[in-house]
Amino acid sequence: MNIPFNRPYLTGHELEYIAQAHANGQLSGDGAFTRRCHVWLEQRTGARKALLTHSCTAALEMAAILLDLQPGDEVIMPSFTFVTTANAFVLRGAVPVFVDIRPDTLNIDESLIEQAITPRTRAVCVVHYAGVACEMDTIMAIAAKHGLKVVEDAAQGIFSTYKGRELGSIGDLAALSFHETKNVISGEGGALLINDQDLVERAEVIREKGTNRSKFFRGHVDKYTWVDIGSSYLPSELIAAFLAAQLEEASAITGRRLAIWNRYHEWAAALESGGRLRRPIIPTECAHNAHMYYLLLGNLADRTHFIDAMKAAGIGTVFHYIPLHSSPAGQRYARTNGTLHHTDATSDRLVRLPLWIGLEDHQDHVMQVARDILIKSMES
Numbered sequence: 001m002n003i004p005f006n007r008p009y010l011t012g013h014e015l016e017y018i019a020q021a022h023a024n025g026q027l028s029g030d031g032a033f034t035r036r037c038h039v040w041l042e043q044r045t046g047a048r049k050a051l052l053t054h055s056c057t058a059a060l061e062m063a064a065i066l067l068d069l070q071p072g073d074e075v076i077m078p079s080f081t082f083v084t085t086a087n088a089f090v091l092r093g094a095v096p097v098f099v100d101i102r103p104d105t106l107n108i109d110e111s112l113i114e115q116a117i118t119p120r121t122r123a124v125c126v127v128h129y130a131g132v133a134c135e136m137d138t139i140m141a142i143a144a145k146h147g148l149k150v151v152e153d154a155a156q157g158i159f160s161t162y163k164g165r166e167l168g169s170i171g172d173l174a175a176l177s178f179h180e181t182k183n184v185i186s187g188e189g190g191a192l193l194i195n196d197q198d199l200v201e202r203a204e205v206i207r208e209k210g211t212n213r214s215k216f217f218r219g220h221v222d223k224y225t226w227v228d229i230g231s232s233y234l235p236s237e238l239i240a241a242f243l244a245a246q247l248e249e250a251s252a253i254t255g256r257r258l259a260i261w262n263r264y265h266e267w268a269a270a271l272e273s274g275g276r277l278r279r280p281i282i283p284t285e286c287a288h289n290a291h292m293y294y295l296l297l298g299n300l301a302d303r304t305h306f307i308d309a310m311k312a313a314g315i316g317t318v319f320h321y322i323p324l325h326s327s328p329a330g331q332r333y334a335r336t337n338g339t340l341h342h343t344d345a346t347s348d349r350l351v352r353l354p355l356w357i358g359l360e361d362h363q364d365h366v367m368q369v370a371r372d373i374l375i376k377s378m379e380s
């Protein structure tokens with residue numbers, strides 16, 4: 001039996017909605033399905049404005065343009081994240097400034113942000129790792145005190161909350177991902193959430209190749225033209241139709257993922273108390289969306305052995321991230337403030353277990369194989 005690390009979940013309505021989009025005769029972006037997704041996201045997250053993009057990466061690039069970053073401006077962020085968190089800002093000539101993560105949530109350590117601020121600092125980009133919220137009250141207060149913008153990389157955070165507030169509705173801007181490895185998917189896909197009203201109009205322009213096409217469609221101008229920098233960041237209606245089918249099922253998807261997550265968490269408790277691993281830690285003010293289940297093993301050798309042994313048993317597990325500060329581009333384009341001990345240690349020790357809808361039938365097997373490997377390797 002082969003159990004992959006990820007298997008995209010289909011609700012069963014995707015093709016029907018794509019056929020409808022096709023029948024509607026509008027295949028380019030911003031048609032009926034895109035509007036449906038926008039309304040859904042705005043109502044569900046409480047964000048002031050939602051705009052679909054073709055990826056979370058695109059949404060982050062839009063955020064970087066909206067912040068008007070100039071070459072040499074600095075953006076404080078974790079190094080323990082996906083490449084595009086940093087790359088989006090580097091494309092504007094800005095400099096990512098990495099600070100360490102908290103050992104409990106693996107999110108940016110809010111207590112390290114203030115000491116990384118310089119006269120060039122313009123923004124903080126937080127990453128809600130594994131769909132568990134960063135310490136947003138503290139981060140928003142620091143940003144307000146120093147006049148910084150806050151961007152939430154909420155790629156993994158749809159449906160998670162912090163003190164009852166949806167992730168993506170707290171910072172000035174937020175980016176969601178609908179990549180097939182995320183909870184709610186459209187193959188490739190994303191959204192920019194805009195909470196600062198002053199940024200909404202310009203966001204529409206940037207997303208439409210730097211034109212005022214959205215205004216034109218609303219009848220506010222009688223022809224549309226090039227007014228600003230921008231690119232083509234919107235997805236086609238076919239993607240929006242697929243996504244609409246997923247969003248309708250999003251609560252059920254989260255529920256089923258949470259059931260799998262909770263089973264892993266109960267199972268790993270005994271291994272944790274036996275000193276074989278550390279389980280994820282969820283602060284009480286955070287409700288998470290079961291985006292991933294990870295284990296922190298003893299060290300790099302343990303982790304390598306575990307992944308190899310799981311693979312030999314036909315079970316896919318993965319690790320991430322190569323910390324950005326140790327990557328070739330990170331060294332060229334970014335700098336680090338302070339030590340990144342927790343980032344480095346986490347990167348060596350973390351392994352993600354399979355978590356997808358349908359895994360329910362195989363989860364006992366995954367847990368049994370994993371347990372055997374962990375117990376044997378401790379004995380040898």
Ligand SMILES: *Cc1c(COP(=O)(O)O)cnc(C)c1O
Nearest residue numbers: 055056057082155177179189190
């Ligand atoms: C997945 C992910 C991204 C990129 O999302 P895409 O939609 O693939 O562009 C960015 N940041 C984080 C933290 C992610 O997990």
